Amino acid sequence: MGNQTRVFVVHMTVSLGSRLFAKAKETRMMTEGYAWIITDGLSSMLDLMTPSTIDSMQGVLGVKPYIPRLKDLEDVEMRWKRELLLKEPNNKMNELNLFGIRVNDTTWALAMAVERVGPMNYRFLKPQTSENSTDLATLGTSEMGPRILRKILNTSFNGLSGEFHLVEGQLESSSFQILNVIGKGDRLTGYWTPKKGLSQELDVAKNVAYSTSMANLRKPIWPGNSITKQLGWAISTKGNSLRIGVPVKEGFQEFVEVKWDSQTNNTTYVGGFSIDVFCGVIGKLPFAVNPQFNAYANADGSSAGSYDDLVSEVHHHEVCCPFLLIV
Incomplete structure (x- = not known):
């Protein structure tokens, strides 16, 4: 049991971001408990997005440079x-x-x-x-x-x-707007400046101290039409393993090595440099991940196919490996 992070910062183009949020909504990741923050690459282009894209982004927070109306x-x-x-x-x-x-x-x-x-x-x-x-x-x-x-x-x-x-060499912005995607567009929730931090208004009193509190902003509406402050994480109760497809290769095995028990037709060992690096990375995550390595092998322990074969079988749900380790 561990904590699952549910805060996502999205920094990408409009075309890619539109597809991402469509998939996020499809997989119920735009519901209560999740928090999404977009950078100016998306928040500055909200006017150009289709209604279906805006609909999939409900509750998203955006940040973009403030431009005074001169x-x-x-x-x-x-x-x-x-x-x-x-x-x-x-x-x-x-x-x-x-x-x-x-x-x-x-x-x-x-x-x-x-x-x-x-x-x-x-x-x-x-x-x-x-x-x-x-x-x-x-x-x-x-x-x-x-x-x-x-x-x-x-x-x-x-x-x-x-x-x-x-x-x-970079254009410096002195102030930023904080937006909330609601309804058919966005709503201004406040500003951030280097001297005052977060505030509802840009022209705040000079004696106001620097603040990082969201309480200084207009209350945002989060995904799932929630006004409750999001924790940014949730306790995992499923305990499911992350199943990882490992290709079986002959010859050089320092990167990935698979040992096979011919009597039980099961994997007895999966290791090597790539496996160690992968386990080291997921061990640093702020939530629990239980990796389960599945060798892509025949009954006699030989390779069941090429990388393309493994990818194809995962795509067609012929093997249950939501993650591929390809070396």
């Missing part, structure tokens, strides 16, 4: 909507998302850097290559590139997304 941003959005309506009248996008806004700021940063570098001879340096080099390896590099890069790294200005300033 007049310059509103003017650009108005012009952008006008152009979009003329070119694509059926497009349902209502506003520029985070990535569109940052593309605008990045373009300005590049233009400013080029302007600061000034006029120069645009020569290309040819790399030293061998006869077997690929076409890409033979491409020259511009002498202007390193100078532009240095200027971009030192560029600072107020763009549509706020202050544009790179820290170690």
Whole structure:
């Protein structure tokens, strides 16, 4: 008996994330007791997701950089909507998302850097290559590139997304919004700032201490339409083993070794470097996992097939191994 973790942080593309949450709902992992947190790759693209995807994400918390609603941003959005309506009248996008806004700021940063570098001879340096080099390896590099890069790294200005300033080559955000996927879209539950931590409002009093308490946010609605604070784990009472298919291989057995009892037609030993590494990793998990190694073998202990055969049998439920150890 152990604790099963039920908090998941999802950092992936929209297409992959949409499929993940559809499967999570299908396997009843979007019910009470689970907590899901998405990063800005998904939370900034909620407006573009289909209704079925949003429906599968009910109760998810999202984090994305806060972008102040400045007049310059509103003017650009108005012009952008006008152009979009003329070119694509059926497009349902209502506003520029985070990535569109940052593309605008990045373009300005590049233009400013080029302007600061000034006029120069645009020569290309040819790399030293061998006869077997690929076409890409033979491409020259511009002498202007390193100078532009240095200027971009030192560029600072107020763009549509706020202050544009790179820290170690990364765009730094000063504040983040915390969202809750509810109904047909998302609801703002609060903010996080480096100085004040979590709060319902962005402009909090200066004498307020830094806080990491969720109590400072609007109460979120969790998966399963629950308002109860999620523990993030649950006690496992099933005690089921994790059955692992192990291919039987001849020859070099330092990675995986399988010993077979010909009288009982059972595995007597499964070990080796790969098995030790796997057991070491699952031993560090914050919940109990009981591995059961099943040799993919015939009655005489010989290999029952190739890796593809084993994968195919698991896919068609001909063998009960929810996890494959392939070496």
